[in-house]
Amino acid sequence: MKKVEVIQDFPEVELVGRKLGPFKEGEEVEVRPWEASILEERDFARPVRDFSLTGIRKVLIREEKSSRLEELPSSFYRTVSREVRRLRERGEIEKAGEVEEAVESLVNFRIQKLARMIISSVDPGEIPAEEQVLANLLAQTLSFWEHSVGRVFEKNIDKEAGIHAKKVWRNIQGIVGEQADIQG
Numbered sequence: 001m002k003k004v005e006v007i008q009d010f011p012e013v014e015l016v017g018r019k020l021g022p023f024k025e026g027e028e029v030e031v032r033p034w035e036a037s038i039l040e041e042r043d044f045a046r047p048v049r050d051f052s053l054t055g056i057r058k059v060l061i062r063e064e065k066s067s068r069l070e071e072l073p074s075s076f077y078r079t080v081s082r083e084v085r086r087l088r089e090r091g092e093i094e095k096a097g098e099v100e101e102a103v104e105s106l107v108n109f110r111i112q113k114l115a116r117m118i119i120s121s122v123d124p125g126e127i128p129a130e131e132q133v134l135a136n137l138l139a140q141t142l143s144f145w146e147h148s149v150g151r152v153f154e155k156n157i158d159k160e161a162g163i164h165a166k167k168v169w170r171n172i173q174g175i176v177g178e179q180a181d182i183q184g
Contacts, residue, residue, distance in 0.1 A: 002036040003028055004045035040079065043086075049073060051083045053095060056102045063109045069117070069124055077130045118142060 005028050012021040015035065023029055028048060031039065039045035049055065063070050073079070080103055087096035114131060117124050118138045127135065 001030040002033045003030050003048040004036050004039060005048055006039075006045050008044055010039065010044045037075065040075065040082070043082070046083075047073060047075065047079055049079075051076075051079050053099050053102060056080065056099060056106065060102055060106045060109070063106055067113075069110060069113050069127060071126065072128055072131075074126075074128050076128050114138070 006023040006025055009025050010021045010023040012019055014020070015038075020031065020035055023044070029045075036045065036047070040047065050058070059070065059072070080099065084096045084099050087093075087099065110131065111134070114124055114127075114135055115138060116122075118135060119142065124131070124135055
């Protein structure tokens with residue numbers, strides 16, 4: 001179950017054979033994650049987690065102090081995006097910019113940690129989908145690069161081995177002559 005705060009009245013509706021609502025503005029309710037997602041997308045509710053500037057700064061401070069990735073809700077980026085959009089719609093442009101700056105700082109810390117984890121082959125665990133996409137791309141790129149570098153070294157080894165083999169053959173020919181049949 002997921003706890004959300006109702007931000008506008010919601011009438012009782014039936015979804016997939018289950019009644020949802022009625023909910024009053026300001027009420028905190030627990031609903032299934034998919035129901036919460038629908039309510040949030042339609043601007044009827046928001047997660048109870050604090051996605052205000054203060055809340056995001058608290059997450060940023062925890063992220064700065066921790067050596068591992070701090071847990072973020074799976075809907076973090078979508079929720080923050082909706083919050084910034086709401087602030088802009090209400091004319092709070094400066095506050096929206098401050099939220100964006102705090103999130104940008106948070107993202108920078110998380111990208112660095114995520115990259116280190118991928119390079120070290122450490123599983124980042126449960127992370128938002130947007131970060132999972134980045135982790136997958138980093139892992140694929142790193143794997144491709146390692147494979148490419150490995151092929152370069154193999155070619156150089158083969159080439160170098162061939163050069164040494166030719167030198168050895170010339171030395172043998174110089175010792176035994178053109179009719180060098182050492183098996184006979």
